[in-house]
Amino acid sequence: MDLSVMFFGADAGDARHSQTYDDILTIARTADRLGFHAVWTPERHFQQVGQVFPSPPVLSAALAVATERIGIRAGSVVLPLHHPLRVAEDWAVVDNLSHGRVGLSVATGWHSADFVLSPDTYADRRERMLRDIPLLRRLWAGESEEFPDGTGAMARVLPQPRPVQETLPLWMTTSGNPATWEAAGRLRTGVLGATVGQSRDELAEKIAIYRTACATAPDQHGTGPNGRVTLMAHTYVGVDDEQAQRLAAAPLTTYLKSYVRQTSANKSADKRTAELTDEQTSLLAEFAFRRYLTWGALLGSAETCRKSLADLRDLGVDEIACFIDFGLGLDEVLAGLHRLAELRKEF
Structure with missing residues (x-):
């Protein structure tokens, strides 16, 4: 089982964004030296959570030249927001800068505000994503395709x-x-999921659906017949359980509250989420944090995290994308990363 580093976007607060980018590069260089498998960055727009991640290919270009061997992953490219030709062109640049280390996870997108960039693609975003995956593969492989040009005439183009x-x-x-897990299997893509929001048994069932598909x-021209399961997990390996939980509690619950607020701002969200009071949001975040301590996160001592990693490996997970930027300071993140690197050698 591979261990990777994932940035998913903490509440930046009053921090200078230039400093945040410096920290991301520092963490990526450290993960590269420590032998981690890949570094993942998301696509986020217009929200307090994840302010520094509006353009995965731009940031990934910087990561490509700042590192030497670690994989450069997008988790995720919101495919309905972008023309497949532009996706192929942008990421081919990053693939060249990284000498062949690029990988993409594509997503439908979910937040209605994101689609001010492409309002006509929101309603059928799932169908568009599934349709464009084979097209994106053909463009990447060097096949030309026809698209309407500025005059409305069809033009055959090859991305460069x-x-x-x-x-x-x-x-x-x-x-x-589960339908997305099955669709990923049918298209022979990997699947990028998360431990959050599901039990161990539910996750095992979805992995089985995916492997069968x-x-x-x-x-x-995708994954092999067994596929590849990558799961995101909130991660901080501490000196001991008490220290890890004490340091992670405040920033992680703050992050979770910000994420709930972002969800409630989605025009297609459940009305009950939009109507949560501040007190209810805080209780929900606290409940989620306590649940993470029992299953699905890597928050604790090296021994506690070792058991969690072994459990996820036994479930059939191929890669853990360790979500590290939920609000801890740079020094704590780097210290935890070094302790996690010692565990990485065992897996």
Whole structure:
């Protein structure tokens, strides 16, 4: 099982964004030296959570030249917001800068405000994503395609530059819907999910659905017949359980409250979420934090995290994307990363 580093976007508060980017580069260089498998960055727009992640290819270009061997992953590219030609072109640049270390997880997108960038693609965003995955693969492989040009006439174009990798490593992001796990299997993409919001048994069932779909799907220049399961997990490996939980509690609950507020601002969100009071939001965040301590997170001593990693490996997880930027300071993140690197050697 591989261990990677994932940035998912803490509440930046009053921090200078230039300092946040410096910290991201410092953490990525450290993860590269420590032998972590990949570094993942999200796509976020117009929200307090994840302010510094509006453009995964731009940030990934910086990560590509700042590191030497670690994989450069987008988790995720909101495919309905972008023309597939632009996705192929942007990430081919990053693939060249990184000498062939790029991988993308594509997503439908979920927040209505994001789609001010492409309002006409919100209603059928899932169908668009599923339709554009095979197209994106063909463009990456060097096949030309026809699209309407500025006059409305059809023009055959080939995206440039040519990437280093002949096949684009692809994942599909899921918030937990079993249908998405199955769709990822049918398209022979990896799947990028999270431990949050589901029990161990529910996760095991979804992995089984995905593996079955992968095994019966035809080859599509994607993953092999067993697929690849990557799961995001909130991570801080402390000196001991008490220290880890004490340091993580305040920033993580603050992050969770910010995330609930972001969810409630989504025009298609459940009305009950939008109507939560501040007190209810705080209680929900506290409940979520306590639940993370019992299953699905890597928050604790090296021994506690070792048991959690072994459990996830036994479930059939291929890679853990360790979500580290939920509000801890840079020194704590780096210290935890070094302790996690010692565990990485065992897995």
